Amino acid sequence: xxxxxxxNHKGGVGKTTSVANLGAALALQGRxxxxxxxxxxxxxxxxxxxxxxxxxxxxxxxxxxxxxxxxAVRETEQEGLSLVxxxxxxxxxxLELASAIxxxxxxxxxxxxxxxxxxxxxxxxxxxxxxxxxxTVNSLCAAREVFVPLQTEYFALRxxxxxxxxxxxxxxxxxxxxRITGILPTLHRRGTLLAREVKEEIExxxxxxxxxxVIRANVRLAEAPSHGKTIFSYAPSxxxxxxxxAFAAEVGAMRGAPLPPETAPGIA
Numbered sequence: 656x657x658x659x660x661x662x663n664h665k666g667g668v669g670k671t672t673s674v675a676n677l678g679a680a681l682a683l684q685g686r687x688x689x690x691x692x693x694x695x696x697x698x699x700x701x702x703x704x705x706x707x708x709x710x711x712x713x714x715x716x717x718x719x720x721x722x723x724x725x726x727a728v729r730e731t732e733q734e735g736l737s738l739v740x741x742x743x744x745x746x747x748x749x750l751e752l753a754s755a756i757x758x759x760x761x762x763x764x765x766x767x768x769x770x771x772x773x774x775x776x777x778x779x780x781x782x783x784x785x786x787x788x789x790x791t792v793n794s795l796c797a798a799r800e801v802f803v804p805l806q807t808e809y810f811a812l813r814x815x816x817x818x819x820x821x822x823x824x825x826x827x828x829x830x831x832x833x834r835i836t837g838i839l840p841t842l843h844r845r846g847t848l849l850a851r852e853v854k855e856e857i858e859x860x861x862x863x864x865x866x867x868x869v870i871r872a873n874v875r876l877a878e879a880p881s882h883g884k885t886i887f888s889y890a891p892s893x894x895x896x897x898x899x900x901a902f903a904a905e906v907g908a909m910r911g912a913p914l915p916p917e918t919a920p921g922i923a
Contacts, residue, residue, distance in 0.1 A: 660794045661674050661780060664786055676885050683903075690780050691781040693762070694785070700741050703731050707743070733887070763796045796825060800835075800837075806840075836864060838861045839870065840870065843870060868898060876895035879895075
């Protein structure tokens, strides 16, 4: 069982798109996958067709009221893929939990309790907000691995030092088993010199933890969320669908593989 946080504090890098479509691709391969939307903007929830007017439990109730994770799980149209939705009230959770003891570990405790009762789940994938606040820290404390989507454009590596510092700090103080296990090149415009140079720079800096799969810029990927569908429901023959099938195969092949050593670039 793998618990993965998908994190980049820079917005617009394909983070939520990657969570939704990686989850769907893994489910199509016969895996059981639970996606957790930890972003107050609730983009993942909308992407998967969740109605934000739904009055049922969400991640908000789990974090603020101690409700069990199981009560917030929703099934999606994709067999094997389920969702813990976000709620707009998550935007104020940092203030609500200001005096809560152990507030950074609430999601981890909920995940651990859920896994103790749930059998047969293969992946939990958490969509982190594009920020460095309490919701991100909760997500990183709950996870064992971090995937970082990284756009192959000029400013891609700017801010990465801060991201790595946050992951390292959480690892040292709260979650010793946390590792960055994958850097995913996204929004790649194949054939342009800039995209090729940035991809080479990413590979040079991060080495073996850069995924071989590259997610190409694709209009169908951009359109799918507005229809509340994954790329496999919206445009299954598109290049975006091809890329996420390849990505899921690569992620699946990592099962049982050793995590990168702490001396790997940018990890310690």
